[in-house]
Amino acid sequence: MMCDPLQSLFDDPVKFLAPWFVLVPALVLLASAAAAAVMRNLIHAALCLTLSFIALGIVFIALGAEFVGLVQLLVSVGAVAMVIVFAILLTRPDQLEQSRTALAGLRPAGGAAAAFALLATLLGFIFASPLAGKPLPAAAAAPVAKIGEALMGDHVVALIVTGVLLTAALVGAAVLAMEDRP
Amino acid sequence: MSGLLESAPLALMAWFLGLLGAFGVPAWALEAISALISIGAVIGVFLGLFALASVMERKILARVQNRLGPNRVGPCGLLQPVADGIKMITKEDLVPRGADRVVHFLAPVVMMVPALLVLAILPYGRGMVPAELDAGILFFFAVGAGTEVAVFMAGWGSNNKYSILGAMRAIAQLISYEIPLVMAGVTAAMIAGSLMPSAIVAAQGGFAFGFIPQWFVLTPWGFTAGLIFFIGALAESNRSPFDLPEGESELVAGHLTEYSGFKYATFFMAEYVGMFAICGMLVTLFFGGWQAPLPFLTIVPSWAWFFGKVCAVAFTMIWVRATLPRLRIDHLLAFAWKFLLPMSFAAFFSAACWHFAGRGWAAWLLSLVVVAVPYLAFGSHFSSRFSTSRRTYRFSE
Numbered sequence: 001m002m003c004d005p006l007q008s009l010f011d012d013p014v015k016f017l018a019p020w021f022v023l024v025p026a027l028v029l030l031a032s033a034a035a036a037a038v039m040r041n042l043i044h045a046a047l048c049l050t051l052s053f054i055a056l057g058i059v060f061i062a063l064g065a066e067f068v069g070l071v072q073l074l075v076s077v078g079a080v081a082m083v084i085v086f087a088i089l090l091t092r093p094d095q096l097e098q099s100r101t102a103l104a105g106l107r108p109a110g111g112a113a114a115a116f117a118l119l120a121t122l123l124g125f126i127f128a129s130p131l132a133g134k135p136l137p138a139a140a141a142a143p144v145a146k147i148g149e150a151l152m153g154d155h156v157v158a159l160i161v162t163g164v165l166l167t168a169a170l171v172g173a174a175v176l177a178m179e180d181r182p
Numbered sequence: 183m184s185g186l187l188e189s190a191p192l193a194l195m196a197w198f199l200g201l202l203g204a205f206g207v208p209a210w211a212l213e214a215i216s217a218l219i220s221i222g223a224v225i226g227v228f229l230g231l232f233a234l235a236s237v238m239e240r241k242i243l244a245r246v247q248n249r250l251g252p253n254r255v256g257p258c259g260l261l262q263p264v265a266d267g268i269k270m271i272t273k274e275d276l277v278p279r280g281a282d283r284v285v286h287f288l289a290p291v292v293m294m295v296p297a298l299l300v301l302a303i304l305p306y307g308r309g310m311v312p313a314e315l316d317a318g319i320l321f322f323f324a325v326g327a328g329t330e331v332a333v334f335m336a337g338w339g340s341n342n343k344y345s346i347l348g349a350m351r352a353i354a355q356l357i358s359y360e361i362p363l364v365m366a367g368v369t370a371a372m373i374a375g376s377l378m379p380s381a382i383v384a385a386q387g388g389f390a391f392g393f394i395p396q397w398f399v400l401t402p403w404g405f406t407a408g409l410i411f412f413i414g415a416l417a418e419s420n421r422s423p424f425d426l427p428e429g430e431s432e433l434v435a436g437h438l439t440e441y442s443g444f445k446y447a448t449f450f451m452a453e454y455v456g457m458f459a460i461c462g463m464l465v466t467l468f469f470g471g472w473q474a475p476l477p478f479l480t481i482v483p484s485w486a487w488f489f490g491k492v493c494a495v496a497f498t499m500i501w502v503r504a505t506l507p508r509l510r511i512d513h514l515l516a517f518a519w520k521f522l523l524p525m526s527f528a529a530f531f532s533a534a535c536w537h538f539a540g541r542g543w544a545a546w547l548l549s550l551v552v553v554a555v556p557y558l559a560f561g562s563h564f565s566s567r568f569s570t571s572r573r574t575y576r577f578s579e
């Protein structure tokens with residue numbers, strides 16, 4: 001039976017390689033996210049974070065959630081990563097000097113604890129959902145039109161509330177940035 | 183004859199694959215080979231267009247400025263791209279001592295990837311889409327976002343203040359113009375009821391009264407959105423009058439300052455391929471894609487119409503470059519946020535009115551009013567700051 005995997009590789013390589021289309025970007029995602037967390041050079045960390053955003057988008061697409069993956073790319077790479085980069089460029093290095101308080105040494109530990117608390121919360125919700133543990137459906141990709149109908153039909157209240165929230169944030173940012181004119 | 187030319191590319195590929203199949207090549211390999219042929223054809227065509235554009239742009243600019251342009255290499259200077267290519271490859275590849283070497287090296291590569299990827303979803307002709315994606319329009323904009331990362335990497339990796347200034351301008355400009363661009367694109371997707379490019383092209387087929395093409399650009403909302411998309415496309419592809427990130431005269435080419443040799447050529451290539459891609463998107467969304475403009479012209483193959491329209495839009499971009507001066511950065515951003523963005527919302531609203539008023543004559547008029555009123559309001563608001571009386575010169579007269 002040693003030649004069995006090779007045989008299936010020759011018969012239908014797409015099916016044989018399918019798990020790797022998910023696994024390879026997932027590994028890139030983990031590695032780049034870890035690199036973003038530990039790198040000393042802030043710009044390199046931001047670029048690694050961008051790479052992890054891209055890898056996450058590819059994982060979504062490989063799992064059949066094409067729409068979510070593309071939105072992930074559009075929002076995270078196009079907007080979030082650029083805002084992070086802008087924030088780094090607009091702050092001067094001397095402002096980044098770590099404060100020398102007694103608690104400064106606890107900062108990495110605190111960050112890790114917060115990250116794991118968030119992870120635990122998310123995992124709790126994921127395993128509590130009715131979809132947990134079920135296999136991936138064969139035709140996973142929902143057509144974009146279906147997603148649009150769901151957003152505009154059943155979940156229209158959530159959509160509008162999110163829109164109002166984002167608009168409020170935008171107006172708030174504009175007010176903060178506005179110069180006081182006499 | 184026309185039918186033969188129309189289906190020639192697809193028939194050629196089917197014949198070739200059938201030949202391979204007859205020799206016992208398995209089905210999955212045939213699929214892979216067909217994908218590779220599509221990729222090769224698309225990249226080949228667009229690199230050819232790039233070579234042609236690099237010489238045509240110089241010749242057109244020269245004609246506008248009343249001179250001849252490149253005319254020494256080959257017939258009419260048409261072999262200029264070859265000479266340029268040889269020059270670029272043989273030039274020394276300089277990397278500044280203080281540069282972030284990895285980022286500096288990766289930037290041109292990252293720039294090229296989205297420029298080539300977005301070519302996959304454009305419908306080049308009837309049934310000629312390399313990758314038929316359900317969310318093709320979304321793919322175009324999502325992958326296109328990678329350009330911003332590349333420009334930033336180039337600016338930062340060069341460790342040069344002009345480069346970083348150019349990169350910051352570029353990012354501010356790309357983010358600002360992305361919003362009106364996407365909003366304008368959404369109108370066409372909304373009316374066609376699909377994010378699939380081929381469905382949007384199909385929705386623009388047919389002729390009203392037997393001779394007026396039903397392209398979206400011929401409706402008031404489509405004209406507004408198409409114009410906004412064109413302006414956004416100029417900004418996204420860093421074309422004049424939005425070429426401040428490069429700004430040769432004050433920033434010494436911005437993020438490109440520290441690039442030489444083939445890395446510079448890669449940036450140049452990515453910019454031109456990206457320009458053709460976004461022209462293709464404009465044609466797909468508003469100018470009927472591969473549809474012929476008049477019924478009797480359908481004898482010309484659909485792919486010829488697509489590339490003809492793309493070249494026409496690219497020519498307009500070069501013409502704009504020859505005509506308009508470069509904007510100032512604050513004017514540029516104010517134009518995007520205070521004028522283009524509200525106008526793209528107006529176009530969006532106008533498209534909705536057009537749809538719900540039944541898409542007839544009444545709808546046409548209603549959508550015209552919905553677009554014209556904000557345009558006149560914004561126009562009078564912004565032009566009220568400038569005096570239109572005759573300028574008096576104190577010293578020259």
